[in-house]
Amino acid sequence: MELTLSEKQTGVRAETMKAAVLTGPRRVALVDAPIPVPGSGQVRVRMEGCGVCASNVVPWQGPEWMEYPTAPGALGHEGWGVVDSVSPDVEGLEVGDRVVALFQNSYAEYDVGDAEAVIRLPESLAARPFPGEPIGCAMNIFRRSDIRAGQRVAIIGIGFLGAVLARLATLSGAEVIAITRRRWALDIARSHGAWETIPMEDHAEIVQRVAELTGGAFCERVIEATGKQWPLDLASEIAGERAKLIVAGYHQDGPRTVNMQQWNWKGIDVVNAHERQLAQYRQGVVDGIRMIEDGAVSIDDLLTHRLPLARLGEALELTQDRPEGFMKAMVTFP
Structure with missing residues (x-):
């Protein structure tokens, strides 16, 4: 198993990661799960954070069609982080690139997906939380x-x-x-x-x-x-x-x-107006990055609640109840 970026920096090999799992209606558990390995055409991202989408609330509430437990990290699709591993057949992305990840299991310390679902963030947005999907x-x-x-x-x-x-x-x-x-x-x-x-x-x-x-x-x-x-x-x-x-x-x-x-x-x-084609998703994120980088659009006052992954259940409850002062929650990683 190859070393992740963080392992190369620390010299310590890890085989598991922390990931959130919905175990039942309104129940979220933090579990140890295998660190995913990128396949052909894929990259792995060490997540810095993930926005909490209002579309997550209904699956968390427990509708009849929902099946539990969910896959590790499931429902998280507003992630951003640092590229940690790149498949040999991927061009244009390198380990260490800070990116938006349009993946689907980003309520976890690592997530994997196709390289086409990754958009590089400019240096001007370094260290700023950036839920690119919304x-x-x-x-x-x-x-x-x-x-x-x-x-x-x-x-x-x-x-x-x-x-x-x-x-x-x-x-x-x-x-x-x-x-x-x-x-x-x-x-x-x-x-x-x-x-x-x-x-x-x-x-x-x-x-x-x-x-x-x-x-x-x-x-x-x-x-x-x-x-x-x-x-x-x-x-x-x-x-x-x-x-x-x-x-x-x-x-x-x-x-x-x-x-x-x-x-x-x-x-x-x-x-x-919901897009479903990846190319359109990508273009929207690219356009949004440009608008925020130029200062035409600001999201700083809209990212109102930041919680650790272990408190994802609380973040979902906030997203459901939308109390005074709430606009958007995100979970972050150490």
Whole structure:
């Protein structure tokens, strides 16, 4: 077995790593697991950290379709770290490169994946936490939203994703109306460029306020970023004629209903903005790195909670409950 980067530095060989495993509903265990070995075309990354995605909450809660225990590190897909081992047939990556890793088992000290799923981070971002996958997700949603200068853009749900989208839309010259249930998050939306903010409390009052702000025309673009039924209904109502309704929320907890008559009458274009092709994921991350490196977009105030891997269960609970001051949690490694 080859030496890892850390072993070469310390002279001590390790054969196992710490990894998180979901053992049942709302139960997370930290286990010793074999350090993965990269195969052909793959690299191994010694993880520095991994963002906690809201899509992890439902599997953690224990839906009927979920199977336990999970594989070591499973569900972690927002990782970053340092390349630790490179397959001989991989070009363009070297041991010691600091990277974003679009892998799937990154709630562990090491993760392995195809070299195409790795994006090098510039020196200017050294030592900064960088959950690249959600940043790339925001960039790709923005691209597919086709937002243009002068448009009124409603964003329903201001978490990490909604806040980044508010900034991107504002940079494009659009006027952003931010709608969210957490009143303090409205301040976050304003700091990221929102033109107007509305508490997500009363459905009819929100519709009336958007009508007032837009002269009765409603919005050319509406981005639903919650993954819940009511905000999807709301998005349909505040979309104007020939608008684009962009579904950015991850709807995984059951079927949804839509007012098809309303969609038909308004001639709404509906865009499911989640990318599934690796090349598009990569491009989104590359674009996001450039925007953050240039200072056009900032995520520092959005990475609000940092916990060690052993407290992943607590990080998932925070992500579920979204208490005052919470935007995004991440687990980090020594």
